[in-house]
Amino acid sequence: MAKVKKLIKVLSGYDRVFIQTHNYPDHDSVSSAFALQYLLKENGVETKLIYHGEILRDSLSKMIEKLKIDIKHHSCYSMDRTDAIVIIDGNKKSKNVVELKGTVVAVIDHHQGTEFSDLEFCDIRSDFGACATIVFSYFAELKLEPSVEVATALHTAINFDTHQFTRNVNLLDIETVALLYRVSDVTLVNSLVRNSIKIDDLPKYEYLLKNVKFHHNFAYCHFSSGCDKNLLAILSDYLMTIDGIQLVVLSAKYMDEIIFSIRSELPEFPAHIMIAEALTGIGSGGGHVDMAGGRIPNISDFNETEIFNRFLSGVRARDSFRIKVQTF
Secondary structure, eight states: OOHHHHHHHHHTTOSOEEEEOOSSOOHHHHHHHHHHHHHHHHTTOOOEEEESSOOOOHHHHHHHHHTTOOEEEGGGSOOOTTSEEEEESSOTTOTTSOOOSSEEEEEEEOSSOOOOTTOSEEEEOTTSSOHHHHHHHHHHHHTOOOOHHHHHHHHHHHHHHTTTTTSSOOHHHHHHHHHHHTTSOHHHHHHHHHOOOOGGGHHHHHHHHHHOEEETTEEEEEETTOOOHHHHHHHHHHHTTSTTOOEEEEEEEETTEEEEEEEESOTTSOHHHHHHHHTTTTOEEEEOSSEEEEEESOGGGOOHHHHHHHHHHHHHTTOOOOOOEEEO
């Protein structure tokens, strides 16, 4: 039996099914949820798309509007334990997936994670660059061609989550985009990918360039005045374009917590392990070898100098460079 047929069979037994993205969703989580909704509807299962937090980026809002993706905050629905929840691009009990009143019956994810024994369906493929690639594999299993809108969403998602095929890329990510290319609205995909920052974001770039600290190939900056999650990730990618920088850690005050974005080009500096080590006892983090995120839930537990030194300790444990800090 094809893997996706098991999922369809499981969900057919529930009156209401919700597909939940991770908190503060990105292009990959929304696109994957949208595509899965289409696939399930074609097989007789109606679903609703939900998220927790906010839609933060203009590019994502534009994609949702242009492709007519019907996704709502979970507070728009009165949910109960009889409702089935499919978590996509996240996992049960993950720090970035809020626990809702429904029952989690399935997880589809490409991050490092645990396969919980109480789940009726679990598909975690951490070697994939995007969750969208996993969802498209279901279309292939069923020999179902996606609509133009679904293909465009998936195409966009894979571009964003692999940073245009420069990180954590699986051969299937590339093959999937090749197949989607002939169906998707490539003009819209290119527009969404190119226009990922706003003029209002430019002061954050200025702050970054004035306040970033370096230790050889390691760069760190804290945004004391705040920065949203998605922009922080974009700024991390931006720093990685500097020749000689191979490990980036950015932190920022966001609402009532401190958030982190990490990028790494070196296998000896695995991003998901370094963030977990640095935040031991005060926060949590996870993700991939080359990209990860984290949070400190209590701002009072954050000290910029201490955090910088924690990451430096992790770097020093993995290389033999002398500490040399400079700012510009």
